Amino acid sequence: MSAYVAKRLATAIATLVLASMVVFAVLEILPGDPARLMLGMNASADQLQLLRDQMGLNAPLPWRYLHWAGGLLSLDFGRSYTYSVPVIDLVRERLAVSLPLALIALALSTVIAIPVGLFSAGRRGRAGDTLAMGTAQLGVAIPNFWFALMLIYVFAVWLRLVPAGGFPGWSAGAWQALRSLLLPALALALPQAAILARVTRSALIEVLNEDYIRTARAKGLPYRAVLWRHALRNAMIPVLTILGLQFAFLLAGTIIIENVFYLPGLGRLVFQAITQRDLIVVESVVMLLVAAVIAVNLIVDLSYAIIDPRLRNRQ
Amino acid sequence: MSLLEIKNLSLSIGDAPILREVELSVASGEVVGLVGESGSGKSMTALTLMRLLPYAARATGRVTFDGIDILAAREDQMCALRGADIGMVFQEPMTALNPVKTIGEQVAEGIRWHTKVTRAEAEERARKMLDRVGLPEAEFPLSRYPHQLSGGQRQRVVIAIACALKPKLLIADEPTTALDVVLQAQILDLLRDLVAESRMGLLLISHDLAVVTEMADRITILRHGEVMESGDTARTLSEQLHPYTRQLAQASMHVPERARPHGGAAGQPLLQVDGVTRDYPGRRVSLFSRAPDTRAVDNVSLSMAPGQSVALVGRSGCGKSTLARMILALDRPSSGTIRFRGETITGKRQAELKPVRRDMQVVFQDPYGSFDPRQKVERLVAEPLHVLDKKLSRAERREMVAHALHEVGLDQRDLDKYPHEFSGGQRQRLSIARAIITRPKLIVADEPVSALDVSIRAQILDLFAELNRRHGIAYLFITHDLTVARAISDEVLVMHCGKIVERGKTSEVLGHPRSDAARALVAAAPDLRVAIARRLREQG
Numbered sequence: 001m002s003a004y005v006a007k008r009l010a011t012a013i014a015t016l017v018l019a020s021m022v023v024f025a026v027l028e029i030l031p032g033d034p035a036r037l038m039l040g041m042n043a044s045a046d047q048l049q050l051l052r053d054q055m056g057l058n059a060p061l062p063w064r065y066l067h068w069a070g071g072l073l074s075l076d077f078g079r080s081y082t083y084s085v086p087v088i089d090l091v092r093e094r095l096a097v098s099l100p101l102a103l104i105a106l107a108l109s110t111v112i113a114i115p116v117g118l119f120s121a122g123r124r125g126r127a128g129d130t131l132a133m134g135t136a137q138l139g140v141a142i143p144n145f146w147f148a149l150m151l152i153y154v155f156a157v158w159l160r161l162v163p164a165g166g167f168p169g170w171s172a173g174a175w176q177a178l179r180s181l182l183l184p185a186l187a188l189a190l191p192q193a194a195i196l197a198r199v200t201r202s203a204l205i206e207v208l209n210e211d212y213i214r215t216a217r218a219k220g221l222p223y224r225a226v227l228w229r230h231a232l233r234n235a236m237i238p239v240l241t242i243l244g245l246q247f248a249f250l251l252a253g254t255i256i257i258e259n260v261f262y263l264p265g266l267g268r269l270v271f272q273a274i275t276q277r278d279l280i281v282v283e284s285v286v287m288l289l290v291a292a293v294i295a296v297n298l299i300v301d302l303s304y305a306i307i308d309p310r311l312r313n314r315q
Numbered sequence: 316m317s318l319l320e321i322k323n324l325s326l327s328i329g330d331a332p333i334l335r336e337v338e339l340s341v342a343s344g345e346v347v348g349l350v351g352e353s354g355s356g357k358s359m360t361a362l363t364l365m366r367l368l369p370y371a372a373r374a375t376g377r378v379t380f381d382g383i384d385i386l387a388a389r390e391d392q393m394c395a396l397r398g399a400d401i402g403m404v405f406q407e408p409m410t411a412l413n414p415v416k417t418i419g420e421q422v423a424e425g426i427r428w429h430t431k432v433t434r435a436e437a438e439e440r441a442r443k444m445l446d447r448v449g450l451p452e453a454e455f456p457l458s459r460y461p462h463q464l465s466g467g468q469r470q471r472v473v474i475a476i477a478c479a480l481k482p483k484l485l486i487a488d489e490p491t492t493a494l495d496v497v498l499q500a501q502i503l504d505l506l507r508d509l510v511a512e513s514r515m516g517l518l519l520i521s522h523d524l525a526v527v528t529e530m531a532d533r534i535t536i537l538r539h540g541e542v543m544e545s546g547d548t549a550r551t552l553s554e555q556l557h558p559y560t561r562q563l564a565q566a567s568m569h570v571p572e573r574a575r576p577h578g579g580a581a582g583q584p585l586l587q588v589d590g591v592t593r594d595y596p597g598r599r600v601s602l603f604s605r606a607p608d609t610r611a612v613d614n615v616s617l618s619m620a621p622g623q624s625v626a627l628v629g630r631s632g633c634g635k636s637t638l639a640r641m642i643l644a645l646d647r648p649s650s651g652t653i654r655f656r657g658e659t660i661t662g663k664r665q666a667e668l669k670p671v672r673r674d675m676q677v678v679f680q681d682p683y684g685s686f687d688p689r690q691k692v693e694r695l696v697a698e699p700l701h702v703l704d705k706k707l708s709r710a711e712r713r714e715m716v717a718h719a720l721h722e723v724g725l726d727q728r729d730l731d732k733y734p735h736e737f738s739g740g741q742r743q744r745l746s747i748a749r750a751i752i753t754r755p756k757l758i759v760a761d762e763p764v765s766a767l768d769v770s771i772r773a774q775i776l777d778l779f780a781e782l783n784r785r786h787g788i789a790y791l792f793i794t795h796d797l798t799v800a801r802a803i804s805d806e807v808l809v810m811h812c813g814k815i816v817e818r819g820k821t822s823e824v825l826g827h828p829r830s831d832a833a834r835a836l837v838a839a840a841p842d843l844r845v846a847i848a849r850r851l852r853e854q855g
Contacts (some may be wrong), residue, residue: 126372215473219398219424220398220429
């Protein structure tokens with residue numbers, strides 16, 4: 001087991017280092033000079049040179065990479081070119097919205113998808129299954145912004161249960177903040193849940209054809225008990241894989257939903273930073289997301305070993 | 316009254332009839348054998364008794380177990396019967412256990428479910444049951460996972476699950492088919508003891524007449540879902556009144572007619588293996604150390620003459636398949652040399668091996684797994700032709716495939732079919748056609764008939780014998796089945812723990828084995844003639 005953990009951990013760190021090099025290199029190659037951007041079109045060559053020196057843009061590439069990477073390790077992401085505040089402050093503010101949003105959406109998606117998957121797999125080919133999977137198909141097909149608008153109409157405009165948009169901040173109280181995240185989380189979760197339910201169903205159906213399911217039935221366990229006790233755990237590996245991918249998407253790919261609900265999340269921050277050529281913010285957020293994805297994958301890999309004892313002794 | 320009474324049982328799945336008016340009974344303490352070829356409905360009969368049929372299946376007739384009408388019982392009544400009063404053991408021990416649960420959990424689960432005892436008590440009873448089936452605590456604690464056990468050990472766990480609550484009836488569906496003969500004998504002994512201990516009824520399902528004859532008091536022979544004959548085992552099989560019974564019995568003992576056996580003739584040997592060893596590196600236990608190497612094949616030497624048929628026999632895991640892979644140049648020996656027609660093949664590059672591959676072909680065990688299901692027969696059988704030096708035109712290729720199909724008793728029209736359109740026996744003919752298309756001098760056949768029914772097996776053995784007679788093809792049969800070795804080989808090599816421990820003329824080695832390994836194999840191998848004689852003697 002420890003060999004498995006050590007190997008996964010080493011792979012994760014190596015991936016992170018490699019990814020940081022790629023992120024750094026790509027932004028170096030991209031056209032656009034941040035110093036010129038900050039000073040405007042009328043700056044003189046001397047002023048430009050001075051600022052470039054100050055920002056460390058004239059140092060050799062490897063040195064700049066090390067400086068940057070070292071900064072990342074001590075959570076010093078540099079200063080935003082456009083806002084002139086430390087990037088870490090910007091990111092922290094946005095994460096306070098995006099992270100809870102992603103987690104709530106992920107939890108909702110799991111809580112909806114796995115029971116639906118179990119339900120469908122247990123009634124494979126019958127009316128209940130067809131209905132559930134038809135609905136899931138619809139969930140995959142409907143764009144989430146449209147779905148978000150429908151949710152706003154029903155729950156905010158019509159029933160007036162939750163605000164239609166905006167984020168009061170955590171200082172307004174946890175309940176108020178959570179309330180404003182509820183609809184966006186639901187809008188994000190439903191299409192994800194639809195995908196996850198289909199994956200759960202097909203993984204379960206594959207497992208249900210295995211010989212050991214028949215062995216469990218021959219022990220006298222009712223069908224439902226077999227589904228929960230024997231099939232579900234064996235079907236979890238593909239489900240976890242998809243769940244890991246979904247978390248990464250939910251953390252950063254939520255820009256449309258953030259816009260629909262006027263949420264100050266990470267997605268909007270990156271979008272603004274890109275349009276303003278605030279490369280240091282882009283770099284930092286991308287690195288953060290890379291780190292999050294790698295961490296989630298690490299957790300998923302380690303969960304595989306918890307689920308399946310055969311993976312524990314493998315190298 | 317019998318424990319189990321099946322009257323007039325018919326079964327259909329969708330529109331396909333599976334069983335027709337089957338009659339069968341099992342009494343307490345009795346062993347009843349249910350015999351038939353694949354597709355005869357044996358397994359479906361068993362699943363009907365457990366009411367674990369596929370969704371679309373419809374059964375009519377009457378099945379009474381211990382006074383309960385099985386076909387009319389509610390699902391919760393069935394759940395109470397399954398695992399408690401009726402236990403079932405399946406064919407494939409490698410996949411019959413849940414890979415993510417310990418063996419302790421899996422044995423204790425049924426005990427807890429039915430008796431509502433505490434976890435600790437259930438585990439204690441599971442422990443006793445595992446001890447009983449030959450898995451002692453010191454070596455096999457409850458915390459073991461299935462993947463840490465061998466096939467034979469896993470089958471013992473499955474038996475422990477099925478017998479944990481001392482069922483009145485045990486259904487064993489081909490319980491030993493996936494095991495080698497020595498393990499088979501051990502598992503059959505275990506089943507026999509369990510029956511004697513608790514007067515359990517045993518319904519033993521098998522395609523192997525010899526196994527059933529050794530075990531069963533009465534026998535029922537099934538074909539296409541209909542009972543052909545049933546009665547006392549010894550009498551049924553010795554009298555062979557029903558033509559199908561006779562056909563099955565004769566196919567089981569079939570020995571193909573062969574030309575004069577080839578001795579170790581003078582002249583250049585076809586194949587020469589000199590001191591070949593194969594080590595597999597041990598598993599890394601920490602950053603700096605590895606477990607010691609595993610020696611799969613240990614200093615093996617052998618030689619084969621042209622046209623000779625040699626059987627390499629041994630238990631599973633003895634290294635015979637590794638040796639075969641090295642002879643086929645699919646794996647490299649750690650040391651030693653292999654010469655084919657005087658030419659050294661060890662250490663050669665792939666391109667240099669082309670002429671060798673032309674003269675040496677292979678037939679695998681599984682006629683289902685060894686064909687790409689999306690390609691037509693013409694492509695599949697023509698696969699080895701790329702080792703020919705000459706580039707063939709499409710017409711020439713088709714001509715050659717057609718000829719090869721003709722040689723193995725298939726038709727020209729089969730050229731454009733897909734593998735799924737053939738039966739198991741026909742598919743094995745296809746793989747033989749694929750092997751002979753390059754006119755090889757040697758065919759290495761790894762358990763070529765063990766997946767086949769007895770009557771098909773007899774035909775395929777005949778085909779091997781005929782191709783040997785007609786084209787002088789030499790065979791190296793890799794098998795754990797001594798009936799095959801006896802039927803078709805001139806010489807036998809007995810392999811044990813990577814070494815060849817005995818070799819000689821087939822009749823001598825199998826008739827008077829000298830080494831322990833060979834004696835164990837011969838003693839464990841079921842033989843229909845011997846089994847019938849023994850039964851008749853016992854009954855007087």
